[in-house]
Amino acid sequence: MLAIARSVERRWSATVKPDQELIAEALNGQAGAFAELASRHRAPVERLCQRFFSDHELARDLVQESFLKAFAALKTYRAEMPFAAWLRAIVINLCYDELRRRRRKPEELVGDFTEPELDWMQLVNTASPEDIVAAAEERRNAHDLAHRLLDMLKPDDRTVLVLKDSEDMSVSEIAATLGWSEAKVKIRAFRARQVLRKHAERMLSAERRWAAR
Amino acid sequence: MGCAMNCFEARRDFRAFWRRELSSERREAFLAHLRGCPGCDGAFRNFALSAPVMHSDVTPERRREDSPRVREAVPARRPAMAYRATARRREWFSISAAAMALAAGVVAAYLSVSAPVGNLNDVLSQQEPQVEPVVDLFGPGTAQTFNQDGGFAG
Structure with a gap:
């Protein structure tokens, strides 16, 4: 059972590209690379936005905007930092700005x-x-x-x-x-x-x- | 029976309990502590109000009765009014405090303006001012002077 799990994991890790590789491909103009990156990190970004806003539509808009910003700023990304942490910083700042804008x-x-x-x-x-x-x-x-x-x-x-x-x-x-x-x-x-x-x-x-x- | 737990440990475990991450033994100790400690029990209930957003990873789908349209149609009950009344009282208190401060400011300003003028009038009525009428406007050689009535003297 354990051997099967290990072989599946090995096969999965052989087919799944690391974030850094996808970023390099996206920077080289491969549109599919960033889409894969986005789908990989979408769930935590969505969850974070939903902790700030109850409105699902707004949370979804912020998710979209976060990935747009990330794509536009991808050249500034440095590999010393995990991509997830870099993306999270973008999301946090967007949500914080939105909170201040909507302050009542x-x-x-x-x-x-x-x-x-x-x-x-x-x-x-x-x-x-x-x-x-x-x-x-x-x-x-x-x-x-x-x-x-x-x-x-x-x-x-x-x-x-x-x-x-x-x-x-x-x-x-x-x-x-x-x-x-x-x-x-x-x-x-x-x-x-x-x-x-x-x-x-x-x-x-x-x-x-x-x-x- | 699990190990005994103190208040500090119990409160530290609120989040782990909410996320079902406690071992069964620790969970039992946690629940036993809450049963015996009204302070921690109350704190947990306060925690539970924000925990669905702060500490749950899943947001349940909106049910029909939870939709905004239905929510608007559902009449509210009195506790909300009681809570809102507190906010209203606070608001009225701050408005009346501001009004009182404004009135006090106006009275103070009136007193500070009216009192010195009264004194000055008294002083002026008692003594005539002695004004020296010499003002040299155009330098030496063309000296012209004002007299006390504001006209040129000579």
């Missing part, structure tokens, strides 16, 4: 909750941790509510929080990507967590007050 007042974001959102909050308040995790995977409104909660953060705070907690980036990596000092990244992450906790507590206590009536 927090009051506008505090709207009425829908029934499914309130049901989800009630579940978070009352169910066991295991049930909460299981339910979150199949509830779209859990995602929508999470986005509404994250929308209350300032663009700087949200960007740092997503990169640090979701993408597992280090403080120095975030600082280098955004062109900030490490101190600023740490302060933003600390503030973001505080604000997020405060708003989450407020949401859940509002739901508890309603349930108690």
